[in-house]
Amino acid sequence: MNKQGAAVYKEHEQAGGGGTAASGEGRGRTANRFTVKKVAVLGAGVMGAQIAAHLVNVKVPVVLFDLPAKEGPKNGVVTKAVEGLKKLKPSPLGVPEDAALIQPANYEEHLALLGECDLVIEAIAERMDWKLDLYRKIAPHVAPHAIVASNTSGLSITKMAEALPEALKPRFCGIHFFNPPRYMYLVELIATPTTKPQILDDLETFVTSGLGKGVVRAKDTPNFIANRVGIAGMLGTMREVEKFGLSFDVVDDLTGKKLGRASSGTFRTADVVGLDTMAHVIKTLQDTLSAETDPFYGSFATPEVLKVLLEQGNLGQKTKAGFYRKVGRDILRFDPARKDYVPGGEKADEVYGRMLRKPAAERLKLLRNASGAQGQFLWSILRNGFHYAAVHLATIAETARDVDQAMRWGFGMKQGPFELWQEAGWLQVVQWIQEDIDAGKALSKAPLPEWVFKGPVAEAGGVHTAEGSFNPTSGRFEPRRVLPVYQRQVFPELLRGEAGARFETAGTTVHEDRNVRLWTLDHEVLIVSLKTKMHTISPEVCEGLQQAIETAEKDYQGLVIWSGDEPFSAGADLESTLPAFVAVGVAAIEDAEGFMQQTMLRLRYASVPVVSAIRGLALGGGCELGLYSAKRVAAMESYIGLVEVGVGLVPGAGGLTYIARRAAENAATSTDKDLLKFLTEGFTAAAMAKVGTSAIESRKIGYLLDSDVIVPNKDELLYVALQQAKALYDAGYRPPHRRMFPVAGRSAKATIQGQLVNLRDGGFASAHDFHIASLIANVVTGGDVDANTLVTEEYLMALERQAFCELVQHPKTQERILGMLSTGKPVRN
Template identity: 70%
Template sequence: MSRFQVRKVAVLGAGVMGAQIAAHLVNVKVPVVLFDLPAKEGPKSGIALKAIANLAKLKPAPLGVPEDAARITPANYEEHLDLLKECDLVIEAIAERMDWKLDLYTKVAPFIAPHAIVASNTSGLSITKLSEALPEEIKPRFCGIHFFNPPRYMSLVELIPTPTTVASYLDQLEGFVTSTLGKGIVRAKDTPNFIANRVGIAGMLATIHEAAQFGLSYDVVDDLTGKKFGRASSGTFRTADVVGLDTMAHVIKTLQDNLKDDPFYGSYATPPVLAKLIEQGALGQKAGAGFYKKVGKDILRLDPVKGEYVPGGGKADAIVDRILKKPAAERLKLLRESTNPQAQFLWAILRDGFHYAAVHLKDIADSAREIDFAMRWGFGAKQGPFELWQEAGWQQVAGWIKDDIEAGKALCKEPLPAWVFDGRTGVHTPEGSWSAAQSTYLPVSKLAVYGRQHFPEAVLGSGAVDPLKSGTELFKNDEVRVWTLDGEVVIASITAKLHLISPTVTEGLLKAVELAEQSYQGLVIWSPDDVFSAGANLEALMPVFMAKGAKGIAPEEKKLQDMMLRMRYASVPTVAAVRGIALGGGCELAVHCSQRVVAMESYMGLVEVGVGLIPGGGGLTYIARRAAENAVAGAGADLLNFLKEGFQAAAMAKVGTSALESKKLGYLLDSDIVVPHKDELLYIAISQAKAMANAGYRAPVAKPIPVAGRMGIATIKAQLVGMRDGGFISKHDFHIASLIADVVCGGEVDAGTLVTEEYLMALERKHFCALLEHPKTQERIMGMLQTGKPVRN
């Protein structure tokens, strides 16, 4: 695949979005020059400098690791325009003012490299009108690029061409944003607010309107329209607070100013409560108050009638909760026919959303697929409106919408388009998704970048293959499927809930190694969801524990440890393709593979102390080994210095909240590969296994490990005593941490003593099993199994 080479990017505008776009670029190792106006006081690039410094304070964190902020070069338009000549991509992200943007384009145009792509990050301004300020030679390389906030975490990026944008440049940009930035691309037409904000904000306005009609409070609406409804957990009003009520009002005003002929124009009126909050400066989360206000630990909600904040926490009625668990067809029928106001409200907003999407499909999107993906990736919906409509029974739901329009219950009288009633069963088919503008089904993009996605995210009805039913199956038990896609590399997929590691999983993974060594180039451990493994399955061992106590667990623990060593010393490369969470035993499995290929937004850590245990699957042995290797690499550096970081990570159950942070914690090596796009993970993992095999892979030679011994244990315990006596950790925390120190330091031996991995794992087993008998550990385990939350005792 030929790539658009982006050696450096210029971001124009160091505001909230500009700075965070810059942060995400450096997360994926792309150097950035961040421009803003010259400061009136202090350093000329002071505005950009302040924005870069502020990145470390933002939550959620825009940077994978804070030190990457150093990759952002601060600049100003007075002194540094020449730096633009070094940039392959220029992203303009200043305030949503057409006149300001046009003025800036005039200023920077003479300095833009002749090959560079130029893109405006705007949430709804006309890209075509913006292009008019550019010289003719730049227009073919200009388009809109709309990141969603926060850019690091939100998948959606909308790309918007103008009539003069050359297709090849847009294709190059799509490849870069997909593969290098890890985003989901939706191509939008140059219409006000594009796709996601057009449909999403119209939906939020409809929700506000219908909530008032049915007399529902904001907290109840958010509970109804959150996770249980298949949407973002923040619901509607909380989402508005997070986005910013002024930002929402700006998007609404774009609709009002540019869509006076829209049949839904009447529903674009600014809600009085929104206007009043903005007038009072209550702009949402950033202002400390909006539809909600946090007072101490309490979250209060606005009562619009009283005009004051009152206790929140209102929930959906139990009957509505039950309805929402039904299959789509039954769910929508029950909501529509129910006399419960909450159920009627939910049917109303679904009907409004279906009606709006169908009427506007022709004008705003190439196909229904773009609308559904935009709502998934930009607004956190589990399904887009067309997917849900299709799943619930296309013609049945269409009839209900038609009846409501004719009865005057809908937001407007505009009838559904004729194509809705042409006998179809939906808009998504294996052939493609329906284009109302072209009256045909459009297939998915054939750009080369998507060849790197073996199982790309797909819309319902598109006939996408189930990864766990694909390829050639080599072995299967109740919790592991071993298979191959290409006949060259074995794939092991854990299918147990949360991919917890049980004896059955251990058996399946051992079989996968055996098969790979017999006839294949390597083994990849991969599963098609956001869980690599959440750890060991304690519940599966409960019957053994009840029958035989800790003595019965020891043999099972040894089998787990032996499997980890089998992964490490296999004669073929073993690659952990980590996506999402890899905790406890999942982290131990990953670190014992030959290499790790890790999705950027992954969470790795040894978290066993949360259930009163120590890592027992070789995690502490790994820490001791890596500390010894680092000390040797440091030309005789103090082993204990390297050991302390690993000890703290395990004793404090630190979790890397990105692949980059996991490298800092030592769970990933510099040689491991961070993959920005989750759907490329399997492709890259298989490629790595083949490359290692083709390079003549040889398993590492088992070597004795020098340990810190009793002196190291004493040093660590001295620090723990201070923490215990100061009330920072409990007595049981002290006991667990002391056992961790005992293992990573190699037990009661002299400093520098050479031990084997098996010796260290025996120490792990001994302490792990002893803790199982401890009453306070049992309290923690039962608390976690019953509530899912850690018990502090």
């Protein structure tokens, strides 16, 4: 470093640079950003270990603490918990081997490690005395800038804070992850009277962008927002189930997707959460509330059926028995009268399914006036939900937005209670609820609060408006919090009635038809959005993509493929090509495949960077769309794969060509030039229709590269993709050269073929699967050529088309295609 450089560096340090804030708050906090370099998680139980796993998923180094083991190595409790992560389903880890990245520690030997951590998340058992003892133990070792947060589902954060040293109180708050932490979007943050506001802003920023979560700030009341409203709703539902005499499977059929809620319904959800966990949350309500503090307290008794199941040790999914039990392929349901399991699978009356598809106002009116038990039950649980949320809004949340977001993100509801109420006609629903309260039909005699009937809400027709969402304490509609992190969410998830841009109509439209929309937000990068069902790729979509490339090359810095919602693309539109196949024959299929392949090559060799913004499914042609882009930006929960084998086909739009080319490129950087070794994983993935169960696993398979970007928060995907396109352009992007590359040849094909024969003869693959895999092997090895023969992409794509067209005419493949189109499930033949 020269003298001038040293002087500048010294001045930077004195001004608070080098990772130290100008305000002097210590390492990890800069003037503009709280940087989380390492996290400590205290407690290696179910939640603590899974929180640690998700931190690893998003590349945050983590130390996982627990008590020293009584026997064997002192880190034994933690190492056992970490090993257990590999066995859990759904997996808390993006790839199982990343469990090794969790650093084990114990409170006896490693408390000094806390000084290296910017965030400490306590996640031990829900015992106030245990938590306070632990805080006293760790307090001297926590870094002076670090945030300390308790992951609790309902204990008082304020009471915990009272036992903390004064220096720690401003940096302490509650953080409530929902189980399982990797998959559940909701995180509740809870401040105490002594929590410094900036601390909560910093933590919300990290949780939102770093962990990919949706943050709701809750008041420090029992069970906070989501569990308070959600568990009260489940208890109310169970009471109504007893009243109307409905079976659990009928109730789940009624209260799942048909009602706009999680597909698991009520009782399957309870099994997944764990009946012991549910009982604990119920007990928290019972212990911390009373008839004086909650007028619904009378409905908080532990249901008898839950008591029986707990006594039997049937805790739900974790014990393979709860409200349901799986025996072989059969699903049994618990019968409270018999106290045993009986055959399940009963469905609700379809008349109520039709009612639930009606517009909200008509739907609620029909349910309220229904004469059947199932309709009366549905109206009762909806009314109870509206009633409870309205009575408690002022005490549990700042605004109605917090309640609706919490129920969307924590309980899988398509709409929160206030949204549905507002959509159905606010004052009409008010009248119905009050009439039921007066008639003694409601769970509580508590009247609806005055703000429901008159004032701003009544005048606006609901709690969500263009000005914001209603705060019953201030009596005003309040906008969302303005934090810099939310500028990264171009199209945040909006509630009904809220103002905000919708991606379908935002920006400037350059071209639009029924298949694609070409548009821009900034006149610098062009965006192409697919409009087809499941964003499938048809010849018309390919025309739109080629038009997008031409337009981008002429007038823009880059092109981003982003369609606003999931999935990215479910693949080629087989259904639309079948009529052409029937009318014209296989030539129509060959033309369509050739056009898709041309489109993929056009993407790859475009003179401007093409960035695929992937979220959800990217299967078959959708995967190939990503593979032929200059770069991929993928949400963490993206599921990418070449799955054509499932319908008896081979990848036909360049997927197999990509596998061969990548093998050659990888071999070129290695001293080992045996191409077969570099082909194996790609061939296996295509032949077995393997799908990456996370963006991390898709990177391991090879569908994403190390240079691609994985985005934790789905709502930041478009922002990051646009920035990546601009960065590539600013760096002087040039497309890759069209060059020939070596293939493994007939000898490698013979080796693969021998392994396939063993699988077929051993009964591990059907004759048709063997045939398909053989065709895949032929393409990825380059066909009947010598090893290391140089070929072009077009040559391999011709082999792809040949294999694809051969299979389309095969009766077994036709059975698979028709089966998938009619049932949505793969046919095994």
